[in-house]
Amino acid sequence: MNGYDLRTMGSPKPRVFSGIQPSGGLHLGNYLGAIRNWVRDQDKYDNIFCVVDLHAMTLPWDPKLLRENTLQVAAVYLACGIRQDTSTIFVQSRIPAHSELAWILTCLTPMGWLERMTQFKEKSAGEQRERVGTGLLTYPALMAADILLYETNFVPVGEDQRQHIEYTRDIAQRVNQRFGQVLTLPEALIPKAGARIMGLDDPERKMSKTLAQANPGHAVFLTDPPEVIRKKFARAQTDAEPAVRFPPGPGVANLLQIYQSVTETTAENLERTFAGKSYNELKQAVAEAVIAALRPIQERYREIRSDDAQLVRDLDRAADRLAVTANATLARVQRVTGLLGHD
Ligand code: ATP
Numbered sequence: 001m002n003g004y005d006l007r008t009m010g011s012p013k014p015r016v017f018s019g020i021q022p023s024g025g026l027h028l029g030n031y032l033g034a035i036r037n038w039v040r041d042q043d044k045y046d047n048i049f050c051v052v053d054l055h056a057m058t059l060p061w062d063p064k065l066l067r068e069n070t071l072q073v074a075a076v077y078l079a080c081g082i083r084q085d086t087s088t089i090f091v092q093s094r095i096p097a098h099s100e101l102a103w104i105l106t107c108l109t110p111m112g113w114l115e116r117m118t119q120f121k122e123k124s125a126g127e128q129r130e131r132v133g134t135g136l137l138t139y140p141a142l143m144a145a146d147i148l149l150y151e152t153n154f155v156p157v158g159e160d161q162r163q164h165i166e167y168t169r170d171i172a173q174r175v176n177q178r179f180g181q182v183l184t185l186p187e188a189l190i191p192k193a194g195a196r197i198m199g200l201d202d203p204e205r206k207m208s209k210t211l212a213q214a215n216p217g218h219a220v221f222l223t224d225p226p227e228v229i230r231k232k233f234a235r236a237q238t239d240a241e242p243a244v245r246f247p248p249g250p251g252v253a254n255l256l257q258i259y260q261s262v263t264e265t266t267a268e269n270l271e272r273t274f275a276g277k278s279y280n281e282l283k284q285a286v287a288e289a290v291i292a293a294l295r296p297i298q299e300r301y302r303e304i305r306s307d308d309a310q311l312v313r314d315l316d317r318a319a320d321r322l323a324v325t326a327n328a329t330l331a332r333v334q335r336v337t338g339l340l341g342h343d
């Protein structure tokens with residue numbers, strides 16, 4: 001046990017914190033790579049799941065869509081099985097401490113650290129500097145603030161976020177070394193299976209909300225109706241072979257990965273079921289498996305979205321509760337860094 005755990009003695013379970021940006025509809029990759037693992041492990045931890053709306057402002061956004069996507073992400077968390085007795089779901093911008101700690105961390109972060117981040121390089125590639133918002137560069141400082149405010153022990157995310165968690169540890173260590181032990185160092189929890197679902201239109205690229213905006217056939221959204229899911233799989237890219245072979249090429253491998261992940265079947269069973277089958281048979285089987293897995297989630301989602309006022313009330317209440325912890329951490333950092341009024 002490290003020194004900081006003393007502050008969380010009231011809660012015997014380790015703290016988990018994770019978040020998803022409301023930058024578009026959630027897709028199968030978000031579910032299989034992130035949310036499903038959060039649901040499965042939620043009883044082991046004291047969980048906080050955030051809708052990181054301020055992060056969704058790091059690329060151009062539409063205000064109406066941001067509001068709708070924020071409610072959608074929160075409702076999807078609940079519909080997928082996140083339970084409010086072991087987990088707290090809230091919206092990042094409802095707790096101003098996130099922005100305030102992010103500012104202090106930004107001031108302590110060398111610009112070179114941020115310029116070297118893979119996500120920044122990828123998302124700003126091909127854009128002129130005049131057209132990229134500064135928030136895309138300082139994004140990791142806000143993410144670090146999210147995590148550090150709650151004395152988080154573990155951060156369950158997909159592989160693409162590992163570098164941001166490393167930065168979070170580095171900046172927390174810098175604060176602790178310079179000003180005294182005020183922050184808890186978190187660790188990434190990265191799943192072995194499902195950590196990287198690829199696009200249906202292009203199996204070389206990770207399924208992503210942003211790419212799905214340009215081409216809806218890229219991703220299956222968790223809210224897609226069955227006929228849309230069937231159509232998207234029917235058009236998915238496969239290989240040049242006449243039938244399913246093992247080992248498969250990238251397009252077929254992605255479909256098999258989705259089938260295996262959704263049905264939780266073994267690799268042997270997968271080969272027994274699909275070797276020699278036509279691509280049409282494979283696509284239909286994957287589509288039906290996904291439709292069956294999403295059906296209860298979609299039913300629950302519709303139920304939750306039939307009362308947005310209740311959803312907003314729950315989110316606000318959660319934010320009020322969490323603000324106590326967030327403000328306590330912020331006050332500690334403000335005090336040790338010399339800001340007035342926190343003695
Ligand atoms: P954007 O395109 O806006 O960056 P995204 O679809 O990549 O969005 P994020 O909000 O960045 O999704 O990620 C939310 C969570 O889902 C993260 O934990 C991330 O690692 C995971 N994730 C995203 N895409 C995939 C994928 N294709 N396969 C597995 N996990 C994924």
Ligand code: LTN
Nearest residue numbers: 017018019020021052143146147
């Ligand atoms: N950058 C993350 C989203 C995110 C996050 C967080 C994840 C913002 N703040 C804190 C975990 C913990 C992403 O998945 N794109």
